[in-house]
Amino acid sequence: MQHVGSRMLLLGFGLAAATALPVGAAHAVDAAAITTQGNGKGAAPCMACHGVDGGGQASTGNPRLARLDAAYLQKQLDDFAGGARTSPVMQATAMALSDDERAALAAYYSKLPIPPVLMKPVTPMPATDSVGAVLATRGRWDKQVPACVQCHGPSGIGVGAHFPPLAGQPAAYIEAQLKAWQQGTRHNDPLQLMQHLSNALSAQDINAVAGWFAAQPLDAKGATP
Template sequence: MFVWLWLGFSSVAAAADLPHRVPDTLAQRLQACTVCHGAEGRATPGGYFPRIAGKPLDYLYHQLLHFRDGRRNNAGMSYLLDHMGDAYLRDIAGHYAGLDLPYPPPLPPAAPPAVLKRGEQLVRQGDPARGLPACNDCHGARMTGVAPAVPGLLGLPRDYLIGQLGAWQTGLRKAFEPDCMARIARLMAPEDVSAVASWLAAQPVPVPAHPQA
């Protein structure tokens, strides 16, 4: 019995001495992204952080560039990306763009019917009298985005959508010129922002959810 216990202890001790090897894969390197964006970039339907899985490759790549180079304002993202080169950022974008994962159902609407109706009107028709185009005009008829660089707007949290429209309005978020989203966002009243974000966040994501060509 003593010999058996000693041999068993020796085996455990020997195993403990072996180095722990972590697979050197892109998915493993991107574990830091899961803290905010969830496992495999899925995020969650509530909260501030967006889903990045399945977004168009060029859109993700340019957002990484914007964070690194100061056109988007987020200290955590800027810190993570500060020393990464363009080629590596494109690899990261390609990894997440290639993920084809189901979306969870949306949370119950956070606004009354009249506000949701106004939000749907702005998304689908815009407000021509004020020079506001429909969101459909750029983000696709199904609101799942347009390849290679226009993101979908469904499956995103309401708070995130409001925060991004506010960032466009105040100049905290910028893009390469012509910065059309900045111009459009500045035409939107606070109640427009709330209505659009509330309606979008309450919509189920169609299947498949791929960006249109």
């Protein structure tokens, strides 16, 4: 009886430990709650800058996050937290998020649908022979600048974790990032490719190519028609 009792006691301890482990472990992150309320530890609500639907805010140059690649989004949050990207708001927010929270937010935004308003941009489509269109689709090979779409996909729909969508992003955001690479305040691109390309562009070039990508419509999956 004593042997059986000992086994039952050990079994009870084992069950208690097994039950206690999930309670002590980190609960599943509620990414949706963080987007609307913050995390209560210094991270502001994401929707304040990126909209309830993750579509961004063109008027303030805040980018679309909805339907972007999850690995890309997580890398950007990690880079903000680590200093490879600079932004007073985003650095403070990313540093206030745990690793699990950054991963959960990246996954959450990657699954959001494209906001319908982005499927028909209000920005007029630039002419096919405009500076922006030429840089985006043909490049400027005399300055060793390949076409943007060679890395970012047809019409800038994005390719994987390293080449994000440019289509449908606010022109002000694209322009700001090109200038950040040009000025050396952003340096988290593969092989410093964007730093080289941005240095070969004038302010007028940057404005033109940013406008071209902002004018590209999106379909429901994030791809251009």
